[in-house]
Amino acid sequence: MKRIIAALILVVLVGAGLWWALAPAPAPMGQRPPTVVNLAPSIERSLFDRVEAVGTARAAQAVTILTEVPGRVAKIHFRQGQKVEQGKVLVTLDDRNASAELARSEAEYQRALNDFQRGQKLVKSRAISQSEVDTFRTTLDGAKASRDAARANFNDHTIRAPFAGVVGLRQVDAGGYLQTGDAITTLDNLGYIEVDFQVPERYLARLVSGLPVQARNEAFPDQVFEGNITDLDSRVSTASRSLTARARLENPQDRIRPGQFLRVSVQLAERDALLVPEQSIITQGAQSYVFTVTADNTAERHPVTLGGRRDGWVEITSGLTGKPDVVVNGHSRLGSGQAVHVLDNPEALLPGQRALLKPASPDADKADSEAAA
Known part of the structure; x- marks a missing residue:
């Protein structure tokens, strides 16, 4: 029995000795073990400075068709929502009285013209005086003015489209009597759309006519409406400290209607930027940091200034x-100077971020690049 106990004690002592010899050396007192980290490269890519704004779509040409003379509606020549060409007849009013007045004024004008021409012949033979000829001329001028007024009144009984566009809802019915100024319908040129939006004054030095503009609307989430800035206001608003800019946008298939809400993006300039993944940024209060690893596997903290963003990457400006x-x-x-152990992990970046690691063609790089202002 004593021999068995002695053998067991010997086995325990031998095992303890082996464990002591093979165990890793403990970290020095007060020193943390190396922190496991993953690294990702910083890259240089193109960014486009953009200003984001909101605005309301308006037709480049928009009018309310009104009647200029009183009269009864004889015929309506358009359908609601119809596309019409410039000069298209929309409504005709009963023009019988106007036609009679035009015929009377034409006759008076012709008689006054004949009297004036006959007077010019007679004054040469001294049959009448020059003052009588002058009277004939005055009468002719008055008759011509009356004829022109009657002709304009007659023409106003036929209401035409002043430009090509889309007519709105009909406000009149055949047989109805209209007074001067009564609305008939609306007419909008939807071939292209204009939008007014506010740009903060700090961008004025880079804001010029011709800058590319993109606009989106929630009704068409997959479509981008493109155009350019056409005009800039002459004054900065003292209330908002912003300048009103006007852009003209292409409107394929007349999708955007006047009054729709638009999110507008103005491309200011292109530049090369140093980008790091978003998850590498640590923000403490107003200061942001990134960490790098030195040659001796210690962490080094860098206070950085951030700029624009693109596809999950952040611009470092300093x-x-x-x-x-x-x-x-x-x-x-992690703290600066702390020991680290770097592990290679291809999944450390998101798929969208990894896509930017591959060099892109200039056109694709331009299409995808965006820096939020």
């Missing part, structure tokens, strides 16, 4: 030189 790898995981409690 605080980081070159294109170093930055820490994207494991840096929530």
Whole structure:
């Protein structure tokens, strides 16, 4: 029995000795073990400075068709929502009285013209005086003015489209009597749309006519309406400290209607920017930081200034030189000078972020690039 106990004690002592010899050396007192981190590269890509604004669509040409003379509606020549060409007859009013007045004024004008021409012949033979000829001329001028007024009144009984566009809802019915100024319908040129929007005054130095504009509307989430700035207001609003800009947008298939809400994006300028993944940024109060790893596997913290954003990446405008790898995981409690252990993890970046690592063609790079102002 004593031999068995002694053998067991010997086995325990041998096992303890082996464990002591093979166990890893503990970290020095007060020193934390290395922090496991993942790295991702910083990259240089193109960014486009953009100003985001909101505005309301309006037709480039828009009028309310009114009657200029009183009269009864004889015939309506349009359908609601119909596209019409310039000069298209929309409504005709009963013009019988106007036609009779025009015929009377034409006759008076012809008689006055004949008297004037006969007077010119007689004054040469001294049969009448020059003052009588002058009277004939005055009568002719009055008759011509009366004829022109009667002709205009007659023409106003036929109401035409002043430009090509889309007519709105009909406000009159055949047989109804209209007074001067009564509304008939609306007419909007929807071939292109205008939108007015406010731009903060700090962008005035870079805001010029011709800048590209893109607009979106929730009714057509997959479509971008493109155009350019056409005009800038001459004054900055003292209330909002902003300038009103007007853009003209293409409107394929007349999709955008006047009055619709638009989100407008103005492209100001293109530049090359240093980008890091969004998850590498640590913000404490008003200051942002990124971490890099030195050659001896210690963390180094860099205070940085942020700029625009693109596809899950953030622009670094100052605080980081070159294109170093930055820490994207494991840096929530990391301190400068702390030991780190770098693990390679291809999944550290999101798929959309990894797509930007591949060099793109200039056209694709331009289409995808956006820096939020």
